[in-house]
Amino acid sequence: MHRSNVNHDKIREQCGVFGVVCDDGSKNVAQYVYSGLMALQHRGQEAAGIAVMRPNSPITCFKDCGLVNDVLRPDNIKGLFGNIALGHVRYGTVASSTPECAQPWFFESNEVTFAIVFNGTITNYAVLRKKLEEKGHIFTTEVDTEVISNLIASIHVTTKDWIAIIQSLMNLLDGSYAIIIMTSKGDLYGFRDPLGFKPLCFGEFSTSNGGESRVQVLASETCAIDALLGKVTGHVKPGEIVHARVGEGLHSEKVVSSPRRALCQFEFVYFANNTSELDGISVYDVRKKLGANLARLAPVSSNNAIVVPVPDSGxxxxxxxxxxxxxPLEEALIKNRYITRTFIMPGQDKRRSLVNLKLFPDKRTIAGKDIILIDDSIVRGTTTEKIVRMLKANGARSVHLRISCPPIKFPCYMGIDFPTRQELMASYHSVDEVCKMLGADSLAYQTMEGLMESIGLTKNELCCACLDRDYPLKSQPVLDDLEQTFTGKRK
Ligand code: SF4
Structure with a gap:
C-alpha cells in the first residue's frame, strides 16, 4: 500500500489480487482476469492491472489508474497473450494514484524476472528498505511491493528454489499480506501472512470454448471464482504457500506456523462482498447474525417502528x-448509484453536499415512523449525522441507530486506509456523547462477544485491533511511530 491521509467517512480496503493458470496454452486468459477483477472491484477502485505470459516466455504487463472497465479495455489488453496471468485492483488516494503505484509490479534483472500482486501492509517496511538501500538497491516509489520485490531478488541470489525464497521472505516480513507471484518459468505462487489478516482462496473451472481445459484460480475472495462459474476448492491457510503450474494443478507446499491467527474482522463487517466466503465462513450469514444479535441486545419498543438499512453496507x-x-424492513433510503466517491472530496463541506446527492429519502415511508437505522460502522460520523438529520427532516418521529460493529477507536496498521485516532468519533467520546453528536434518539453498538459469536471465530483467530488496540503483529510495533507514518507520507 501507499500511506495516505484522505478525508473519507468509510474505511477503505486497499487491494484485491487475482491469478490464473490455464492448461491450454492457446487460451488468452486476460478475459478471466477481467471477470475476476470486476468481481473484486469493491476492494479497490483507484487502479487496475494485468500481467500475462506463457511458460518460459516474457511477461507482459498493463496497468493504469481507473476502474477495471476503464483500464482493461479491449484496446489496452489486445496484445497481452498467454495462459498464466495476474490481476490487481488497488485503492489509493488522489495523490498516490499514479500508474507507477499500480500493480502488478514487474521485476526484471539479469538474475530473476517475476510479476507480483499484493494486498496488505508491511509494518517493518522502513527497516527492510533501509537494509536493502545499504546493499545498493534503488527505490523509485514508496509502495510495499517494491520493497518485497527487492527482497525477493536479494534472496534469489542465495537460492533458486521459489518455495525457499517465499519462506525466507515470510520470515522477514511483518504485517499483513496476501500475495500472488508469477515467475518467468510459468509458476504461480499464492501465500498469506502467518496470521492470515487478508483472505486468499483458490478454485478451478473448465473452459468449454473449443475443447475442455482446466483453469486454476487464486483470488482475494470467492466471489471472483463464482464470477467465472468456477468451484471454490479451498482457502489458503495463514502462512501457507499454494503453487500452481500448467498441467500440474494446484497444491499446497509449506506452512510457516504461528501460535495464533488474525483474520480481519472488518472483512466480515464491511469490506468483503456479501456473497463471498472467507476461510469457509459466509459473509452474508455473519452480517445477518450481527443484525439479529443487535435486535436482542438493543430492541426498540414502539408499535410504529421500521428497520431501515444504510445502503448498501447496512x-x-x-x-x-x-x-x-x-x-418490517423498509428501503427508506435509496442510493444514487452514480455518486460513489465522496471519499475523494477534500474538505468537510463538499463531502456534506455529496452525501445529500448520494441518498434519496422516501418521505412517505419515513414520515411518522420510529426508524431503527442499521449501519456497519461509525468512522468520523459525518455521513451518519447527515442521514439522521435527513430522516428527521422527512418526518421521522425518532431515529435509533444500531451499529453492527463495536466502536472503532484505534487506527489500523495492517493495510486498511484509516483516519487518525483523533478523527475516529468513538475514540474520545462515550456512546451517549456520540449519540448526541449524531442527533439520534438512541445508539447501540455490537458487543465484542456478539461480533465473535456471529463470525464463529475466537479472539485468538481474529484481528480486532481497531476495536481493542490489541495489535497482533510479530514485532511489537512502536504505535506512535506507526501512527505518524500512516497519517503522513513515508519519509
Ligand atoms: S485493525 Fe481493524 S481493520 Fe485493521 S486488520 Fe485489524 S480488524 Fe481489520
Whole structure:
C-alpha cells in the first residue's frame, strides 16, 4: 500500500489480487482476469492491472489508474497473450494514484524476472528498505511491493528454489499480506501472512470454448471464482504457500506456523462482498447474525417502528435485525448509484453536499415512523449525522441507530486506509456523547462477544485491533511511530 491521509467517512480496503493458470496454452486468459477483477472491484477502485505470459516466455504487463472497465479495455489488453496471468485492483488516494503505484509490479534483472500482486501492509517496511538501500538497491516509489520485490531478488541470489525464497521472505516480513507471484518459468505462487489478516482462496473451472481445459484460480475472495462459474476448492491457510503450474494443478507446499491467527474482522463487517466466503465462513450469514444479535441486545419498543438499512453496507445486518425482531424492513433510503466517491472530496463541506446527492429519502415511508437505522460502522460520523438529520427532516418521529460493529477507536496498521485516532468519533467520546453528536434518539453498538459469536471465530483467530488496540503483529510495533507514518507520507 501507499500511506495516505484522505478525508473519507468509510474505511477503505486497499487491494484485491487475482491469478490464473490455464492448461491450454492457446487460451488468452486476460478475459478471466477481467471477470475476476470486476468481481473484486469493491476492494479497490483507484487502479487496475494485468500481467500475462506463457511458460518460459516474457511477461507482459498493463496497468493504469481507473476502474477495471476503464483500464482493461479491449484496446489496452489486445496484445497481452498467454495462459498464466495476474490481476490487481488497488485503492489509493488522489495523490498516490499514479500508474507507477499500480500493480502488478514487474521485476526484471539479469538474475530473476517475476510479476507480483499484493494486498496488505508491511509494518517493518522502513527497516527492510533501509537494509536493502545499504546493499545498493534503488527505490523509485514508496509502495510495499517494491520493497518485497527487492527482497525477493536479494534472496534469489542465495537460492533458486521459489518455495525457499517465499519462506525466507515470510520470515522477514511483518504485517499483513496476501500475495500472488508469477515467475518467468510459468509458476504461480499464492501465500498469506502467518496470521492470515487478508483472505486468499483458490478454485478451478473448465473452459468449454473449443475443447475442455482446466483453469486454476487464486483470488482475494470467492466471489471472483463464482464470477467465472468456477468451484471454490479451498482457502489458503495463514502462512501457507499454494503453487500452481500448467498441467500440474494446484497444491499446497509449506506452512510457516504461528501460535495464533488474525483474520480481519472488518472483512466480515464491511469490506468483503456479501456473497463471498472467507476461510469457509459466509459473509452474508455473519452480517445477518450481527443484525439479529443487535435486535436482542438493543430492541426498540414502539408499535410504529421500521428497520431501515444504510445502503448498501447496512443491508444484511438490517435484514437480520428485522427478522429477529419481527419488524418490517423498509428501503427508506435509496442510493444514487452514480455518486460513489465522496471519499475523494477534500474538505468537510463538499463531502456534506455529496452525501445529500448520494441518498434519496422516501418521505412517505419515513414520515411518522420510529426508524431503527442499521449501519456497519461509525468512522468520523459525518455521513451518519447527515442521514439522521435527513430522516428527521422527512418526518421521522425518532431515529435509533444500531451499529453492527463495536466502536472503532484505534487506527489500523495492517493495510486498511484509516483516519487518525483523533478523527475516529468513538475514540474520545462515550456512546451517549456520540449519540448526541449524531442527533439520534438512541445508539447501540455490537458487543465484542456478539461480533465473535456471529463470525464463529475466537479472539485468538481474529484481528480486532481497531476495536481493542490489541495489535497482533510479530514485532511489537512502536504505535506512535506507526501512527505518524500512516497519517503522513513515508519519509
Ligand atoms: S485493525 Fe481493524 S481493520 Fe485493521 S486488520 Fe485489524 S480488524 Fe481489520
Amino acid at each position: 443491508r444484511s445486518a438490517a435484514l437480520g435485525y428485522a427478522q429477529a425482531s419481527n419488524l
